[in-house]
Amino acid sequence: MTSSSTFDRLLDRVNAGERLTADDIAQLAATPDILSVGMLADALRRRLHGTRVTYARVAACAFDASFANAVPPVAREIRITGCPTSLTSARAAVESAKAVAGDRLVSGFCWQDVERLGSNAGLPVARVLAELRAAGLEALAEMPMDAIDDEAAVIDTLRQAGFDRLRLTVAKAPAAERTGAMLRAAALQARFGGIRAIGPLPTVLDALRPTTGYDDVKAVAIARLAAPNIPTVQVDWQRDGPKLAQVALTFGADDLDNVTASDEAPDGRRRAPVEEVRRNIEAAGFTAAERDGRFHPVS
Amino acid sequence: MVDELARKVMDGARVGAADALELYRQAPTHLLGRLADTIRARRHPPRIVTYIIDRNVNYTNVCVARCNFCAFYRPVGSSEGYVLGFEEIFRKIDETMAVGGNQLLLQGGHNPDLPIAWYEDLFRAIKGRYPELRLHALSPPEILHISRINHVPVPEVVARLVAAGLDSIPGGGAEILVDRVRKLLNCYGKASADEWIDVMRHAHRAGLRATATMMYGTVETDEERIEHLIRVRDLQDETGGFTAFIAWSFQPEHTERGGVEATGIDYLRTLALARIVLDNVDNLQASWVTQGGKVGQLSLAFGANDMGSVMIEENVVRAAGASYCMDEVEIVTNIEDAGFVPKRRNMHYEILGDPIFREREVPRMLELATARSAGDTSVPEQLRQYPARSRAGKQLRLAQ
Ligand code: SF4
Numbered sequence: 238m239t240s241s242s243t244f245d246r247l248l249d250r251v252n253a254g255e256r257l258t259a260d261d262i263a264q265l266a267a268t269p270d271i272l273s274v275g276m277l278a279d280a281l282r283r284r285l286h287g288t289r290v291t292y293a294r295v296a297a298c299a300f301d302a303s304f305a306n307a308v309p310p311v312a313r314e315i316r317i318t319g320c321p322t323s324l325t326s327a328r329a330a331v332e333s334a335k336a337v338a339g340d341r342l343v344s345g346f347c348w349q350d351v352e353r354l355g356s357n358a359g360l361p362v363a364r365v366l367a368e369l370r371a372a373g374l375e376a377l378a379e380m381p382m383d384a385i386d387d388e389a390a391v392i393d394t395l396r397q398a399g400f401d402r403l404r405l406t407v408a409k410a411p412a413a414e415r416t417g418a419m420l421r422a423a424a425l426q427a428r429f430g431g432i433r434a435i436g437p438l439p440t441v442l443d444a445l446r447p448t449t450g451y452d453d454v455k456a457v458a459i460a461r462l463a464a465p466n467i468p469t470v471q472v473d474w475q476r477d478g479p480k481l482a483q484v485a486l487t488f489g490a491d492d493l494d495n496v497t498a499s500d501e502a503p504d505g506r507r508r509a510p511v512e513e514v515r516r517n518i519e520a521a522g523f524t525a526a527e528r529d530g531r532f533h534p535v536s
Numbered sequence: 537m538v539d540e541l542a543r544k545v546m547d548g549a550r551v552g553a554a555d556a557l558e559l560y561r562q563a564p565t566h567l568l569g570r571l572a573d574t575i576r577a578r579r580h581p582p583r584i585v586t587y588i589i590d591r592n593v594n595y596t597n598v599c600v601a602r603c604n605f606c607a608f609y610r611p612v613g614s615s616e617g618y619v620l621g622f623e624e625i626f627r628k629i630d631e632t633m634a635v636g637g638n639q640l641l642l643q644g645g646h647n648p649d650l651p652i653a654w655y656e657d658l659f660r661a662i663k664g665r666y667p668e669l670r671l672h673a674l675s676p677p678e679i680l681h682i683s684r685i686n687h688v689p690v691p692e693v694v695a696r697l698v699a700a701g702l703d704s705i706p707g708g709g710a711e712i713l714v715d716r717v718r719k720l721l722n723c724y725g726k727a728s729a730d731e732w733i734d735v736m737r738h739a740h741r742a743g744l745r746a747t748a749t750m751m752y753g754t755v756e757t758d759e760e761r762i763e764h765l766i767r768v769r770d771l772q773d774e775t776g777g778f779t780a781f782i783a784w785s786f787q788p789e790h791t792e793r794g795g796v797e798a799t800g801i802d803y804l805r806t807l808a809l810a811r812i813v814l815d816n817v818d819n820l821q822a823s824w825v826t827q828g829g830k831v832g833q834l835s836l837a838f839g840a841n842d843m844g845s846v847m848i849e850e851n852v853v854r855a856a857g858a859s860y861c862m863d864e865v866e867i868v869t870n871i872e873d874a875g876f877v878p879k880r881r882n883m884h885y886e887i888l889g890d891p892i893f894r895e896r897e898v899p900r901m902l903e904l905a906t907a908r909s910a911g912d913t914s915v916p917e918q919l920r921q922y923p924a925r926s927r928a929g930k931q932l933r934l935a936q
Pocket residue numbers: 599600601602603606607608609644645646677723726
């Protein structure tokens with residue numbers, strides 16, 4: 238951060254409900270002073286959500302595995318992982334998931350999967366989306382902004398196909414590129430609406446050059462500040478790990494996605510995952526609230 | 537109240553126990569970080585963050601103390617108990633020096649079958665072979681154990697070990713320096729709070745520098761965590777012997793005590809509080825070994841100015857479930873990415889230079905070594921020269 242007066246000015250603007258400019262965001266993205274960036278994001282996050290942090294128990298199941306065995310009753314969303322090559326198989330996977338899901342949301346696939354299914358079947362993506370939706374798919378699991386060329390066209394297509402709880406993600410863009418992506422996400426939301434959440438941390442992990450803690454919490458904070466018009470900033474409980482996920486809550490995140498739905502405690506753990514999640518949320522000074530796959534509170 | 541305390545801290549005033557408790561309980565996490573970060577920046581103005589290349593060697597896992605938070609020890613007579621031979625330790629030193637290491641951190645269980653002569657001979661052998669290497673060895677409870685089983689007073693133990701080559705003392709075994717807690721953790725017998733402090737006092741008076749540690753997250757109250765910090769601060773006022781403070785969270789897996797680990801936020805708040813309370817200790821280490829690289833790096837914004845050790849080997853925390861690993865390349869990346877300048881140091885926190893991998897080629901290390909490879913139950917030849925005290929130890933000597 239450049240100086241405390243700059244910070245105070247930005248904090249006043251955030252608290253007054255004013256939006257930070259692209260220049261402000263760029264300046265924040267460039268500073269090593271993550272505490273200042275975190276404080277701003279936390280102020281905005283509290284204005285939007287108070288002290289509430291939501292979490293969702295998700296049953297992840299490979300498209301070719303048995304959904305009946307993989308989906309415990311406490312799962313609030315069924316997420317299909319992987320993708321077959323043919324549309325027929327993809328549709329069958331969604332139908333099987335839906336049969337087990339009942340009224341719970343079924344998600345799966347990423348945008349690239351949809352394109353591939355379309356080109357393999359010789360069908361336009363709009364038709365692929367319509368068929369998957371008819372089979373029971375309610376949300377795409379991932380929409381990596383760094384892997385999509387024409388984001389506006391994609392969002393428009395999805396909105397037209399009836400997908401109205403979009404979740405934008407980042408595959409592996411370096412920190413510097415993620416800031417631009419978050420600003421674009423805000424612009425897309427202003428134009429099309431329907432974006433429910435952003436997951437700003439990379440979904441593809443690089444073992445030799447992993448992102449750092451500074452990278453990650455700053456990406457979360459920048460997502461919050463750059464896109465105040467997108468309700469939810471998520472981190473992934475399983476992929477990002479409890480420690481980082483918890484710290485991210487104080488840097489602007491308000492939702493823990495992908496909490497394992499299995500209540501068994503393998504590997505000698507003595508607490509069920511959901512208790513761990515709630516303990517971490519509360520230890521960070523927030524109140525924990527379970528949600529379902531449609532972002533509705535679970536009572 | 538918190539704002540007033542924050543101003544007090546910013547003005548450089550000393551914080552008492554009641555104020556520390558108020559800050560710890562009431563201050564927002566970012567504010568605690570901001571206070572700690574300000575103090576760090578005042579103490580270490582050129583934005584340098586240090587680290588050391590050393591190896592954490594545990595010479596034995598046989599221990600009579602039986603602390604209930606420990607997953608590392610094996611009881612006397614256990615088939616999984618080991619004592620490293622001098623040659624094994626030399627090999628580890630060779631590997632350490634090959635990657636630029638300059639120090640051996642040597643700690644172990646309270647093994648009743650290792651008399652003081654074993655330590656003296658080991659230290660002399662190491663110093664004879666590697667005169668440049670620094671020996672950072674034997675935490676206060678180990679020194680107390682040596683004193684007890686050899687019937688030699690602590691100052692004399694310290695003097696003899698220094699004569700044999702001991703350079704400095706690690707601050708392990710402090711856990712929480714409150715006897716109520718120590719009794720519950722079954723570590724009061726190995727050293728009461730006063731005994732731990734006394735050994736450190738003797739060591740400091742003998743000219744040794746030492747670190748201080750805290751293992752939190754078991755049964756202690758917030759007040760007791762703060763009492764621990766104040767006891768360290770009081771001794772530091774008296775002797776000035778501590779170079780650094782290191783806090784880590786209890787790692788519950790495979791321990792008799794069990795339970796859950798304190799959270800990442802709890803760690804960052806505790807670290808920040810330590811920076812605020814310990815106004816007379818220069819250096820605070822980030823415990824990436826227990827917190828992982830990411831929260832470890834974030835420690836640099838919450839008061840830490842040192843990334844600790846490129847460990848090469850670690851056995852104790854791993855036994856309790858945590859197995860994070862960072863080699864020099866990764867530690868340096870983390871420091872630079874956080875906007876700091878990385879420098880190698882020795883135990884006295886003297887700067888030794890820039891990252892070694894930028895000076896010469898060193899192998900990448902993506903996994904920490906262990907004390908021994910699995911299944912190695914060999915008994916070192918030279919143990920025969922030292923009389924055993926335990927029945928199992930005597931039988932082992934006879935069988936050799
Ligand atoms: S912590 Fe040290 S003294 Fe206690 S049981 Fe483990 S090895 Fe022994």
